[in-house]
Amino acid sequence: MANLRLEGKVAIVTGSTLGIGAATARAFVREGAKVVLNSHLNDAAAQAISAELGCENSLFVQADVADSKSMESLAEQAVARFGKIDILINNAGMNVFADPLEMTTEQWQRCFAVDLDGVWNASRAVLPQMLAQAAGSIVNIASVHGHKIIPGCFPYPVAKHALIGLTRSLGIEYARRGIRVNSISPGLILTEAIQSWLASCPDPEAERQRQADLLPCGRIGLPEEVAQTALFLASDEARFINATDILIDGGRSQLYHE
Template identity: 70%
Template structure:
């Protein structure tokens, strides 16, 4: 490791599984102090806490249980992170949830929960982080968006609505604070082999065959891995990306650029 985030403080929401977990592990390995987060303190959280030493009072990692949909809980999490490590340099807004429903059959609760986590959650965290970053005159916010923010897949409403809005939030905040040292960018993953996608594949009669079918849809002919998203987040969070703001990077194996009949 080259310690590209040496002594920077990063908060990664939704970081006990999948992409968030890969980012938290990589950032810690690259020299950062890392705050990991989940809305529940479950087995996955316990496993990552043990792995990263989050329960040690003198460690480089801290676990905070908080639902990003709750602005009060987010403010408390941010305050706890700054008390522990003294500053905040990086925010990775990874917490999110899939809500796929028929638009006319969807309940108001489904709509509200989708936006409360996938859009409001990112805004709550950014709003809590920005004062610390602005006071320092430097900071990097990376929102984990989705290819659903670029292309519409039937049957996935209202998730793409929230992800389109998250891209708008990224660009707006990126421009708003560009002159004050805070960069805001996003990453739009495609099919990444997270636990949730593995569970989805497991629902097929032949999971391996379905995984291969999905891979064949991609120009690269394979599915993505969480670490590949993590390395992109590392770049955007680091000083190597200091001239990049209000940008989105697609990580989808070229799928969104491919013409389909």
């Protein structure tokens, strides 16, 4: 039997009740980690993933990443339950797409509160524990929007560009103290949110095919494919990878035109 890649590790995965976060939590538990699940809601999805992974392997903490005190409490609960924190996956995020001049101040502030401040709040909460043990891996879920600008998506790309900058800066800042900080930039991934969006289109199947045809590989990505990359970056297999972003978009961002 192969060694479990995260055996003995403790991971926090924010926004882990659906989509990429849930797929990551499942992959981590399969590879031997104890996982602290998180969402700003304690809803049916939270209860389902908690039951699926079991109380022996997981702990659910309801907390909004935009609230720094809540993130400090989440980290404290993780240590109290499992004794340490080895891995943080900053997956929680939200889409805010608006016309720049019609966007409200509240939309701008909420976008950055979740997509940028939320990552920093969680990272700042776990860094003291990681620094004390001179080891830790932080993986931030950024976006292809952090590399290419898509019209009509402001201000989301601004936050994701900043997130990649935060990743690189923290990775360099703590490299000599045993901490690695990397990011993943997914393209179109078939999460529950994307499935709902496709279902809302006048012709869901036609729109799904249109989106797939835009991708060089001819298909939409899966949450599990992002999760496997997060697993690699979090594991000791990636111990010489730091301050790096990995695109998972089927090659879409490399196209010059449609």
